[in-house]
Amino acid sequence: MNIRFVDVAVGNVWSSPEKPRDLDAPSLSRPADIKGWLSRLDGEEKGRIDLVGRLETQVLYGEPVWVVGERDGWAEVRIPEQFSYKDESGYPGWMPLRQLTFHPDYHQAWQTEPLAYVTAPFTRLRLEGNEAEQPVGFMSKLPWLGEVDGEAIVLTPRGVVGRLPAEHITVARTLPTAGGEIRVATAERFLGLPYLWGGTSSFGFDCSGLMYRIFESAGIRIPRDAGDQARFGKRVPKEDLRPGDLVFFAYDEGKGEIHHVGMYVGDGSFLHSPRTGHPVRINRLSEENYAREFCLARRYEGSETF
The missing domain is CATH 3.90.1720.10 (endopeptidase domain like (from Nostoc punctiforme))
Structure with a gap:
């Protein structure tokens, strides 16, 4: 198994590469257009209902997956952070290979550094050298490198430094237990x-x-x-x-x-x-x-x- 990291805001995990429909295309790209995808689903009478038996689960930006096989641009994955009796190594399914990446600096930081957990429903991530922002959702987590002028400095899956509003995150290696x-x-x-x-x-x-x-x-x-x-x-x-x-x-x-x-x-x-x-x-x-x-x-x- 090879470890990879999710390189889109939300990665859909499918039961097989054949299960996505034409209207699911916005969710298969990089970056994934999740809002556009949901809009397309809502424009079809059975858009959301017909996800049953197709969509298995989702993974968030920066999270790890194990790649256990590849086929025609798709990765067969296991999600180690999502326990399931379906597979002892993690929740099983398939993702487009384009939505996964690996960078040694990120891999090392993921294992050793404190993490910036997004605790707001949504926040915006700005990559170094790029003024464009991208959405990051609740409980996404990225290695935390420090804070400057009210912004959290984080490392992103491709090894590029990014910034998040410090007020939208909690920094911890492991979050404390809450009642x-x-x-x-x-x-x-x-x-x-x-x-x-x-x-x-x-x-x-x-x-x-x-x-x-x-x-x-x-x-x-x-x-x-x-x-x-x-x-x-x-x-x-x-x-x-x-x-x-x-x-x-x-x-x-x-x-x-x-x-x-x-x-x-x-x-x-x-x-x-x-x-x-x-x-x-x-x-x-x-x-x-x-x-x-x-x-x-x-x-x-x-x-x-x-």
């Missing part, structure tokens, strides 16, 4: 964001992708998918729920396969990214559909070994 109330407050910043199947970025989340990034921002590593998220952490009774706990829902009136996850926010309510056409919102656990399909709750208070 449930802080996780809830962070999640509430995304209320109203449209659902995106496979989404793990502030351009759009699916249910487990939202939980994955919120917990990452709180210094807690959890698996990528809802079914895997339900296997770890401490199981807690429904009557003992605390803000920041994960609540899970399953088919067959809560007895079948887990298909959904949200975050308990208190007062019998939970925050979640429901499904296509239904943006991030807060619902009550007592509502008929959720009461019928609720199956269990988990509490993560620190990162676990998977």
Whole structure:
């Protein structure tokens, strides 16, 4: 396996090179036009719905992937930071090779330097020698080199120095663990964001992708998918729920396969990214559909070994 780093704001990870449609083309370029892609999806009746079975997950600018194979301009990858029972080395899928890069200085810095974690929903990155800016989303992280005049100096995947507004980042090698109330407050910043199947970025989340990034921002590593998220952490009774706990829902009136996850926010309510056409919102656990399909709750208070 060869390590590479994501060189676009958001990299879509597909189930195979044949799965992207013509309307997905803006997301396959470098730089990737994610806003343009989402606009095209919304212009088609089944644009977002038909991502099911096509889009597996997403990776953010600067994140590492393992390349395990190549075919016709595509890389077969594993995402080591996204735990999944699908593959022990990381979440599996395919990405365009053009969206990946490698520079030895970045590789070294990624392993040893503090990281600048983007904690704003979005910020702008300006590369050295280039006045143009590019969007960088929530929980993107780049090696931090210092701060000058209110700007964080970072290293980008191609080995070029860039600048970010210092007010939009947190500098740490590993983010400190944050409690449930802080996780809830962070999640509430995304209320109203449209659902995106496979989404793990502030351009759009699916249910487990939202939980994955919120917990990452709180210094807690959890698996990528809802079914895997339900296997770890401490199981807690429904009557003992605390803000920041994960609540899970399953088919067959809560007895079948887990298909959904949200975050308990208190007062019998939970925050979640429901499904296509239904943006991030807060619902009550007592509502008929959720009461019928609720199956269990988990509490993560620190990162676990998977």
